[in-house]
Amino acid sequence: xxxxxxxxxxxxxxxxxxxxxxxxxxxxxxxxxxxxxxxxxxxxxxxxxxxxxxxxxxxxxxxxxxxxxxxxxxxxxxxxxxxxxxxxxxxxxxxxxxxxxxxxxxxxxxxxxxxxxxxxxxxxxxxxxxxxxxxxxxxxxxxxxxxxxxxxxxxxxxxxxxxxxxxxxxxxxxxxxxxxxxxxxxxxxxxxxxxxxxxxxxxxxxxxxxxxxxxxxxxxxxxxxxxxxxxxxxxxxxxxxxxxxxxxxxxxxxxxxxxxxxxxxxxxxxxxxxxxxxxxxxxxxxxxxxxxxxxxxxxxxxxxxxxxxxxxxxxxxxxxxxxxxxxxxxxxxxxxxxxxxxxxxxxx
Amino acid sequence: xxxxxxxxxxxxxxxxxxxxxxxxxxxxxxxxxxxxxxxxxxxxxxxxxxxxxxxxxxxxxxxxxxxxxxxxxxxxxxxxxxxxxxxxxxxxxxxxxxxxxxxxxxxxxxxxxxxxxxxxxxxxxxxxxxxxxxxxxxxxxxxxxxxxxxxxxxxxxxxxxxxxxxxxxxxxxxxxxxxxxxxxxxxxxxxxxxxxxxxxxxxxxxxxxxxxxxxxxxxxxxxxxxxxxxxxxxxxxxxxxxxxxxxxxxxxxxxxxxxxxxxxxxxxxxxxxxxxxxxxxxxxxxxxxxxxxxxxxxxxxxxxxxxxxxxxxxxxxxxxxxxxxxxxxxxxxxxxxxxxxxxxxxxxxxxxxxxxxxxxxxxxxxxxxxxxxxxxxxxxxxxxxxxxxxxxxxxxxxxxxxxxxxxxxxxxxxxxxxxxxxxxxxxxxxxxxxxxxxxxxxxxxxxxxxxxxxxxxxxxxxxxxxxxxxxxxxxxxxxxxxxxxxxxxxxxxxxxxxxxxxxxxxxxxxxxxxxxxxxxxxxxxxxxxxxxxxxxxxxxxxxxxxxxxxxxxxxxxxxxxxxxxxxxxxxxxxxxxxxxxxxxxxxxxxxxxxxxxxxxxxxxxxxxxxxxxxxxxxxxxxxxxxxxxxxx
Numbered sequence: 009x010x011x012x013x014x015x016x017x018x019x020x021x022x023x024x025x026x027x028x029x030x031x032x033x034x035x036x037x038x039x040x041x042x043x044x045x046x047x048x049x050x051x052x053x054x055x056x057x058x059x060x061x062x063x064x065x066x067x068x069x070x071x072x073x074x075x076x077x078x079x080x081x082x083x084x085x086x087x088x089x090x091x092x093x094x095x096x097x098x099x100x101x102x103x104x105x106x107x108x109x110x111x112x113x114x115x116x117x118x119x120x121x122x123x124x125x126x127x128x129x130x131x132x133x134x135x136x137x138x139x140x141x142x143x144x145x146x147x148x149x150x151x152x153x154x155x156x157x158x159x160x161x162x163x164x165x166x167x168x169x170x171x172x173x174x175x176x177x178x179x180x181x182x183x184x185x186x187x188x189x190x191x192x193x194x195x196x197x198x199x200x201x202x203x204x205x206x207x208x209x210x211x212x213x214x215x216x217x218x219x220x221x222x223x224x225x226x227x228x229x230x231x232x233x234x235x236x237x238x239x240x241x242x243x244x245x246x247x248x249x250x251x252x253x254x255x256x257x258x259x260x261x262x263x264x265x266x267x268x269x270x271x272x273x274x275x276x277x278x279x280x281x282x283x284x285x286x287x288x289x290x291x292x293x294x295x296x297x298x299x300x301x302x303x304x305x306x307x308x309x310x311x312x313x314x315x316x317x318x319x320x321x322x323x324x325x326x327x328x329x330x331x332x333x334x335x336x337x338x339x340x341x342x343x344x345x346x347x348x349x350x351x352x353x354x355x356x
Numbered sequence: 357x358x359x360x361x362x363x364x365x366x367x368x369x370x371x372x373x374x375x376x377x378x379x380x381x382x383x384x385x386x387x388x389x390x391x392x393x394x395x396x397x398x399x400x401x402x403x404x405x406x407x408x409x410x411x412x413x414x415x416x417x418x419x420x421x422x423x424x425x426x427x428x429x430x431x432x433x434x435x436x437x438x439x440x441x442x443x444x445x446x447x448x449x450x451x452x453x454x455x456x457x458x459x460x461x462x463x464x465x466x467x468x469x470x471x472x473x474x475x476x477x478x479x480x481x482x483x484x485x486x487x488x489x490x491x492x493x494x495x496x497x498x499x500x501x502x503x504x505x506x507x508x509x510x511x512x513x514x515x516x517x518x519x520x521x522x523x524x525x526x527x528x529x530x531x532x533x534x535x536x537x538x539x540x541x542x543x544x545x546x547x548x549x550x551x552x553x554x555x556x557x558x559x560x561x562x563x564x565x566x567x568x569x570x571x572x573x574x575x576x577x578x579x580x581x582x583x584x585x586x587x588x589x590x591x592x593x594x595x596x597x598x599x600x601x602x603x604x605x606x607x608x609x610x611x612x613x614x615x616x617x618x619x620x621x622x623x624x625x626x627x628x629x630x631x632x633x634x635x636x637x638x639x640x641x642x643x644x645x646x647x648x649x650x651x652x653x654x655x656x657x658x659x660x661x662x663x664x665x666x667x668x669x670x671x672x673x674x675x676x677x678x679x680x681x682x683x684x685x686x687x688x689x690x691x692x693x694x695x696x697x698x699x700x701x702x703x704x705x706x707x708x709x710x711x712x713x714x715x716x717x718x719x720x721x722x723x724x725x726x727x728x729x730x731x732x733x734x735x736x737x738x739x740x741x742x743x744x745x746x747x748x749x750x751x752x753x754x755x756x757x758x759x760x761x762x763x764x765x766x767x768x769x770x771x772x773x774x775x776x777x778x779x780x781x782x783x784x785x786x787x788x789x790x791x792x793x794x795x796x797x798x799x800x801x802x803x804x805x806x807x808x809x810x811x812x813x814x815x816x817x818x819x820x821x822x823x824x825x826x827x828x829x830x831x832x833x834x835x836x837x838x839x840x841x842x843x844x845x846x847x848x849x850x851x852x853x854x855x856x857x858x859x860x861x862x863x864x865x866x867x868x869x870x871x872x873x874x875x876x877x878x879x880x881x882x883x884x885x886x887x888x889x890x891x892x893x894x895x896x897x898x899x900x901x902x903x904x905x906x907x908x909x910x911x912x913x914x915x916x917x918x919x920x921x922x923x924x925x926x927x928x929x930x931x932x933x934x935x936x937x938x939x940x941x942x943x944x945x946x947x948x949x950x951x952x953x954x955x956x957x958x959x960x961x962x963x964x965x966x967x968x969x970x971x972x973x974x975x976x977x978x979x980x981x982x983x984x985x986x987x988x
Contacts, residue, residue, distance in 0.1 A: 141408075141411045141415075143412075143447070143450065143451070143454070144451070144454060146454065146458045147454050147457070147458075150457060150458070150461055153461075176553065176554045179554070180554070187507070230518075230519070230544075230547035230550075230551075231518040231519075231547075232515040232516065232518040232519040232544075232547050232548065232551045233515070233547060233550050233551050233554070235511070235514055235515045235518055236511050236512065236514075236515040236551045236554055236555065237554070238511075247510075247514060250514075251514050251517065251518065254518060255518055
């Protein structure tokens with residue numbers, strides 16, 4: 009009980025760091041110097057460093073800030089609670105794993121691979137030192153087979169031996185991540201379970217719908233292939249619903265067949281970018297609702313992290329836009345302050 | 357301990373590292389130097405090269421069992437070029453070795469596959485169907501028989517359903533599920549192939565000839581034959597690997613030597629900073645070793661250098677390493693002390709006192725000549741397994757034997773041996789008095805050590821007024837004085853009472869001044885702390901009664917065993933005495949050990965031992981272990 013009170017107070021204190029639309033609009037008008045000062049991004053102002061290197065350093069700093077908050081939040085938690093949040097945070101370690109595998113499969117230079125790896129805290133770090141030290145692809149696959157990711161090693165071997173694109177492999181890593189998140193969320197009971205079902209369910213609904221639309225209508229996957237890549241959500245897009253949606257033939261049919269409230273949320277959407285934007289809003293609203301009204305400290309902590317990650321990701325988009333010298337209108341689309349079609353239409 | 361700062365020319369760094377490693381008296385200090393100009397890390401490239409070479413050698417060692425570092429006949433500097441050449445040599449060797457590893461993996465895979473096939477066929481054996489049909493697709497039906505990771509089954513089932521197929525999961529083995537997928541032939545087939553690949557589906561081919569010869573015994577024979585072929589392949593590969601190892605044995609040995617010689621410079625790397633041709637490295641050196649170190653550097657370095665040594669500053673004290681006790685007899689006790697912590701630099705190392713008091717208390721609580729001999733003999737018999745702890749067992753056994761002689765106890769019998777002193781069970785009050793006296797002595801010693809340790813770090817206030825400081829000790833002695841008066845039947849005594857009140861007043865006054873809180877809270881805290889001091893010292897002294905209690909308990913348990921034994925015939929008597937002694941040895945021996953550790957850690961260490969230091973681990977060369985060849 010005391011832990012819950014402490015955790016809830018911690019989350020409430022941290023949530024003052026979240027950015028609202030007004031603050032984002034102010035930031036969108038700020039210079040790189042102001043952004044660097046406000047968010048402690050010293051790397052942004054380093055002279056004589058390539059833009060790509062500065063961008064990577066900024067991304068690394070923002071991720072470090074997010075993970076430092078994760079570390080603060082898990083401190084008073086029990087082992088299962090901690091496990092859930094660490095599973096959520098393991099996505100960054102999985103980025104590293106994908107980078108390593110892709111880098112080795114395409115025989116990139118060690119230093120080039122290293123440059124693209126995130127420096128993560130020990131609690132989230134994968135045992136990828138052995139993967140990193142692998143000197144050829146068969147060795148990498150053997151190391152992978154001895155790791156907790158032994159199940160994806162077979163896919164990796166197939167990618168290597170049949171010269172296929174590593175898409176299936178990376179999809180398998182994402183799938184395992186989502187399935188583990190759902191499994192951990194389902195361990196809880198009572199107040200926690202209900203709030204987590206909404207939150208993790210919202211997360212999965214968003215991912216499943218985007219993956220489904222992308223696989224079926226952008227990549228031209230068959231219903232079977234598309235369904236296989238999805239992880240049933242504990243909320244709206246459960247297994248039977250996904251089977252039904254995957255079997256539909258057009259983009260509009262899928263949107264029309266969505267359950268409420270997704271059907272209203274996505275009414276009139278004509279393309280995947282718009283779906284992505286609105287589903288982002290859907291998850292954002294769900295997370296804000298949990299953060300504002302749930303009594304579960306755990307669910308509120310996860311909601312905070314989801315919102316904070318989104319904020320930092322928008323901030324990174326803003327900084328990248330500035331570094332690349334993109335027009336202000338385009339940057340504002342990138343950080344969800346303007347509708348996507350406006351500048352394109354104007355340009356046309 | 358002295359803080360050493362060595363200024364050398366950058367070119368001389370590898371030689372300086374080697375010289376420092378030879379002296380085995382330099383503990384690196386990785387703190388960055390105060391001079392801002394010294395910001396370069398000259399050994400970074402060397403270290404990366406070393407780490408890559410080391411990783412390659414370690415990977416080869418996993419395959420061909422290199423045992424430890426080899427002898428180093430001569431000490432020489434390994435320069436960057438030599439290290440790079442070794443790294444290149446190891447790269448080539450590892451590329452070759454990696455192919456062997458891949459070969460073994462393929463054989464493992466094939467064997468696993470045969471096991472799965474055997475399991476599948478055993479499962480099909482009871483079915484009244486023509487298995488040959490499962491191998492060939494029919495005009496209308498499509499069959500897939502195989503295994504998938506268990507966690508993929510549910511999604512695969514849904515995916516094949518969308519392609520108008522059905523999935524039957526007929527067997528689960530470990531993480532794998534055996535499945536049959538059936539559906540109509542047609543355009544869905546291509547889709548399914550892609551899904552099956554994503555699900556890591558592995559087809560289990562139904563062996564040729566199954567339709568003509570469905571006898572399970574014949575099928576098992578075929579699989580066994582295939583298994584034997586794989587065994588043969590493994591044998592051949594092992595022999596080829598042995599030849600490869602034999603061919604490259606000298607090169608690998610030489611690579612090991614090179615890496616050993618390069619290791620000191622790499623270990624020192626985080627402690628080295630440089631600017632231009634000048635490099636500085638810092639560390640801790642025992643005061644007695646400074647002259648030898650200076651001499652070694654003079655003999656080894658060709659270019660000028662400067663070694664400055666100074667005493668540690670007070671703010672550096674927590675960083676100074678402490679040298680562990682070296683005496684062989686004390687090693688097992690040092691391991692137990694280390695479980696609690698490592699003495700801070702300047703603190704008294706409690707190991708000798710710990711060893712002495714431990715043996716005294718264990719022996720007095722578990723005094724029996726026979727049982728002590730059993731403990732000592734067991735420790736001797738299992739000395740290889742016990743590592744450094746075997747000596748601990750021997751000493752504990754000997755202590756138990758010594759007290760057994762004093763008590764006149766042999767495997768619980770008190771009539772066989774004449775007691776050199778007294779039997780505890782016949783003098784319980786005397787034993788309790790002695791235990792109390794021992795407790796007082798133990799606590800006074802602990803307080804004196806606490807005072808010394810604080811004075812050693814110039815914490816005078818702590819030594820006087822802190823927990824278990826001089827005022828506490830004075831209070832305790834006054835309490836003991838008064839207690840003795842009461843025990844003699846007199847009053848507590850005016851002088852001890854005055855001393856008790858004065859010391860308690862001093863402690864309360866000190867606590868009052870130290871506290872930053874409202875008056876009410878201060879009153880409460882000071883009152884509780886003062887009360888705790890009184891209760892604490894009394895209860896801590898009484899805690900030592902367990903030393904006597906366990907010596908009585910030991911004798912009482914033995915009496916119980918012998919009483920039971922006397923109720924039986926000769927055979928029963930012998931069996932009961934043996935089993936009873938085993939019971940006493942295991943159960944009581946274990947409890948006594950725990951109780952002694954508790955007294956040491958709680959009543960002793962918590963008073964005077966901070967345990968937050970760190971151990972002196974000097975730079976040294978690993979050598980003296982030879983390379984052994986695989987399979988020999």
